[in-house]
Amino acid sequence: MFDKLIAAQQKAQEIKTRLDSITVTGEAEGGKIRVTASANKEIKSIHIADELVSLENKEELEELLLVALNKAIAQAENISQSEMQAATQNMFGDLGNLFGNNQ
Known part of the structure; x- marks a missing residue:
């Protein structure tokens, strides 16, 4: 059982690394303002066209x-949720097998 927990922790770390x-x-404003972020919701860069300054x-x-900013964070959240949902389904599938519930 501890092996499964360690595997789950490793999987979570792999997901975090992938999201990074x-x-x-x-x-916004047709690309005149552009925010780039990681899927872990960390802002990496902000570009503002000279004409707006x-x-x-x-x-x-x-x-x-x-x-x-909100658009970039919303995209990151969608990706993060998808990754975590996939990992959770895999983990619960493994836990079901652990208790003898073959799905």
């Missing part, structure tokens, strides 16, 4: 940045 290598992007449009820029 997946890149998602959120854009001025003190006069600071509030608009902040709003667009929020849109792009």
